[in-house]
Amino acid sequence: MESLVDGYLRHIMDNVRPDRSGHVADYIPELARVDPEGYALSLCVHDGHTYSLGDSATSFTIQSVSKPLTYAMALHRHGPEAVDAKIGVEPSGEAFNEISVDDRRRPKNPMINAGAIFAASMLLPSRRDVDEADIDAAFTQILEFYSGCAGRRLEMDADVYASEKATGSRNRAIAYMLDSFGALETSPDAALDLYFRQCSIRVTTEDLAGIGATIANGGENPRTGRVMFSHEIAQRVLSVMTTCGMYDGAGDWVTSVGLPAKSGVGGGILAVLPGQLGIGVYSPRLDEHGNSVRGVETCEHLSRDLGLHMFNVTRESRVTIRSVYDLTDIPVSDDWTDRERSYLRTCRDKVRVYELQGDLTFAGAESVHRRLLSDMDDYAAVIVEISRLGVVDAVARTMVLSIKRALSDTGRRAALVDPDGLVRAWVERQREAWTNPKDSAPVDLKGFDPALPHVHATMEEAILDVETFLLKDAYDE
Numbered sequence: 001m002e003s004l005v006d007g008y009l010r011h012i013m014d015n016v017r018p019d020r021s022g023h024v025a026d027y028i029p030e031l032a033r034v035d036p037e038g039y040a041l042s043l044c045v046h047d048g049h050t051y052s053l054g055d056s057a058t059s060f061t062i063q064s065v066s067k068p069l070t071y072a073m074a075l076h077r078h079g080p081e082a083v084d085a086k087i088g089v090e091p092s093g094e095a096f097n098e099i100s101v102d103d104r105r106r107p108k109n110p111m112i113n114a115g116a117i118f119a120a121s122m123l124l125p126s127r128r129d130v131d132e133a134d135i136d137a138a139f140t141q142i143l144e145f146y147s148g149c150a151g152r153r154l155e156m157d158a159d160v161y162a163s164e165k166a167t168g169s170r171n172r173a174i175a176y177m178l179d180s181f182g183a184l185e186t187s188p189d190a191a192l193d194l195y196f197r198q199c200s201i202r203v204t205t206e207d208l209a210g211i212g213a214t215i216a217n218g219g220e221n222p223r224t225g226r227v228m229f230s231h232e233i234a235q236r237v238l239s240v241m242t243t244c245g246m247y248d249g250a251g252d253w254v255t256s257v258g259l260p261a262k263s264g265v266g267g268g269i270l271a272v273l274p275g276q277l278g279i280g281v282y283s284p285r286l287d288e289h290g291n292s293v294r295g296v297e298t299c300e301h302l303s304r305d306l307g308l309h310m311f312n313v314t315r316e317s318r319v320t321i322r323s324v325y326d327l328t329d330i331p332v333s334d335d336w337t338d339r340e341r342s343y344l345r346t347c348r349d350k351v352r353v354y355e356l357q358g359d360l361t362f363a364g365a366e367s368v369h370r371r372l373l374s375d376m377d378d379y380a381a382v383i384v385e386i387s388r389l390g391v392v393d394a395v396a397r398t399m400v401l402s403i404k405r406a407l408s409d410t411g412r413r414a415a416l417v418d419p420d421g422l423v424r425a426w427v428e429r430q431r432e433a434w435t436n437p438k439d440s441a442p443v444d445l446k447g448f449d450p451a452l453p454h455v456h457a458t459m460e461e462a463i464l465d466v467e468t469f470l471l472k473d474a475y476d477e
């Protein structure tokens with residue numbers, strides 16, 4: 001059965017897929033040749049669990065999505081002060097390959113080519129006579145670092161590298177301009193060579209989502225537990241991705257999507273929801289800025305439909321399950337007959353209570369949902385207590401409500417304790433909206449049953465509901 005989150009992602013992709021605008025990059029034959037229809041989306045959540053849809057097995061070259069990673073390496077090696085002395089952090093408002101510097105003759109930021117080539121140069125020995133072996137050694141470190149962030153061994157595409165190198169006049173112009181200022185401490189050709197190699201590393205959307213989750217997680221890969229960089233570096237990388245990651249449209253991007261992100265001309269976009277998750281999207285047709293058309297649209301939907309904007313302010317978004325217990329210590333009500341009571345006593349441990357707390361948004365609801373489904377073998381009925389939730393956003397509400405549906409498909413009962421009517425009030429409104437399709441919910445609720453028989457005002461009511469269910473089950477047998 002398709003999981004709820006997969007259903008959301010599929011719905012978003014189905015909405016975006018018909019957009020065939022834009023053009024694949026054609027400055028080298030390897031990029032011009034890719035299937036323009038390719039489309040994939042992966043989401044890696046805080047514990048490393050990854051959702052992937054579409055052509056997520058298709059690999060593509062990382063291109064400029066490499067820039068935040070090499071910048072992270074330069075920061076790690078030299079420290080922020082030394083790096084800031086060489087590379088600015090201001091949005092350029094210019095194209096990614098603009099031949100320009102700021103008034104201190106620094107590249108304006110590390111997300112445009114000038115800054116990225118400079119960052120790559122900082123990974124080479126500080127002397128002019130670097131040779132092939134020095135470049136190989138630096139590239140081995142790059143590959144090792146990117147792989148550690150992705151959680152998988154990555155490889156470089158030798159053909160793309162050869163083509164990038166053969167056609168990179170503009171990048172050469174940038175490197176030589178920087179060199180003419182006396183800024184580079186190494187050979188411009190070596191810096192370019194390293195930059196072309198890093199752009200030619202092949203990744204999938206799962207890799208990008210894993211890299212994104214590593215950044216989201218403050219430098220620790222949630223799948224492997226490997227610590228790749230510090231919190232300070234993660235914060236810095238997220239900052240420049242926010243202000244400079246999507247080139248000229250940075251302000252617009254923050255407003256409409258609100259996820260630090262980086263795009264590449266290979267068609268990939270990496271986006272991050274700090275503290276929560278990483279996103280990888282792939283679709284090779286690009287807009288005039290060099291950003292994937294469907295990739296941008298997909299991010300807009302993710303932000304809007306799933307409430308993933310970074311300024312969707314919540315408290316305790318990850319401390320969501322407050323406690324879990326069964327009914328063993330809670331006496332069976334006197335309302336039942338002796339026979340019923342003795343039966344109910346035998347299944348006290350088959351009823352699980354999950355108490356939630358904090359504000360519930362996509363990431364928290366996703367973990368609750370997955371936890372409840374994975375614990376399913378341990379219970380016959382579940383009571384979800386939400387009296388301590390503050391805000392429950394639209395997508396989280398749908399996810400909480402759909403727990404009932406997911407469980408009833410397997411013959412289990414789910415009851416919700418909602419004393420403040422957090423969810424009930426909405427269900428009432430929703431029932432009304434149901435008769436008026438214009439008022440549809442922000443996420444497609446096809447297949448969601450707006451009737452909600454198992455929402456209760458008190459724990460006692462919920463227990464009674466579950467007991468009734470268990471008894472009915474026993475009599476049916």
Ligand SMILES: NC(=O)CC[C@H](N)C(=O)O
Pocket residue numbers: 062063064065096097113164171199263264265266290
């Ligand atoms: N925006 C990009 O992805 C650019 C990467 C490309 N290799 C270049 O340097 O021009």
